[in-house]
Amino acid sequence: MANKTLFKSLVGKLIPIADARNEECAPAYALTPKHALAQYAATGCLGATFYANASEQLAKVLELCEKVEPAFIAKTAIYARERGLMKDSPALLLAVLASKDVRLLAAVFPRVVDIDEILSLVRGFDDCTLPREEWTHAAHLTVALWHLLQFDWTEALIRVRAGIKRYNAAHGIVATPTGGYHETLTRFWLRHVRTFLEDGRNEARSLVSLANDLVACSDKNLPLAFYTRERLFSPEARVVWIEPDLQPLA
Numbered sequence: 001m002a003n004k005t006l007f008k009s010l011v012g013k014l015i016p017i018a019d020a021r022n023e024e025c026a027p028a029y030a031l032t033p034k035h036a037l038a039q040y041a042a043t044g045c046l047g048a049t050f051y052a053n054a055s056e057q058l059a060k061v062l063e064l065c066e067k068v069e070p071a072f073i074a075k076t077a078i079y080a081r082e083r084g085l086m087k088d089s090p091a092l093l094l095a096v097l098a099s100k101d102v103r104l105l106a107a108v109f110p111r112v113v114d115i116d117e118i119l120s121l122v123r124g125f126d127d128c129t130l131p132r133e134e135w136t137h138a139a140h141l142t143v144a145l146w147h148l149l150q151f152d153w154t155e156a157l158i159r160v161r162a163g164i165k166r167y168n169a170a171h172g173i174v175a176t177p178t179g180g181y182h183e184t185l186t187r188f189w190l191r192h193v194r195t196f197l198e199d200g201r202n203e204a205r206s207l208v209s210l211a212n213d214l215v216a217c218s219d220k221n222l223p224l225a226f227y228t229r230e231r232l233f234s235p236e237a238r239v240v241w242i243e244p245d246l247q248p249l250a
Contacts, residue, residue, distance in 0.1 A: 076093060091112070137220045
């Protein structure tokens with residue numbers, strides 16, 4: 001017969017003491033930044049939930065990303081996409097990586113983003129539904145790549161220029177002498193992507209593979225190798241194309 005009193009004195013004593021409070025103010029356990037980020041990435045939909053809205057979830061994920069190393073962000077993005085079958089959270093983590101480690105971004109990009117993801121990005125750009133936090137340098141490059149693969153130079157430039165201005169207007173990004181649409185940068189990056197595509201090694205490659213390598217070789221500070229900061233960010237450069245003043249473009 002079982003002795004019900006044998007371990008009675010130990011009840012509750014082996015359980016760790018709660019060190020936090022949950023949303024209902026009940027005792028809970030605080031998660032480490034890595035644990036919390038992994039939980040958000042594998043289960044979060046970045047939409048409205050009972051306890052948090054989309055903006056609050058986004059802010060929390062970005063806050064957690066500042067507390068962990070880029071390598072962990074990359075691993076989490078891969079796990080959430082391949083094992084958790086998530087889409088939005090891995091894409092957000094890639095956007096964070098784009099500002100932290102471009103080489104690492106290039107390494108994990110093909111495991112997180114497939115052709116459907118790229119087409120979804122282009123559609124989101126075209127209809128202005130792409131969230132601003134996902135309109136990253138890598139996203140700009142991918143949109144430019146897709147347009148140059150679909151249209152000739154003149155048509156691609158017209159469509160990308162109009163698309164960026166339309167997207168900015170939809171998201172309240174006002175064109176000023178110091179912000180908003182930038183004609184010189186738009187044309188610079190389109191020329192960079194065109195040169196990338198003209199490399200013979202890039203023939204007959206998949207869109208995902210091209211996007212991956214393009215991001216890897218396109219540091220966002222590249223224009224400053226050709227322009228002084230004063231010239232590149234002048235009011236004139238935002239409105240019309242101006243030639244480089246440090247070295248000519250190829």
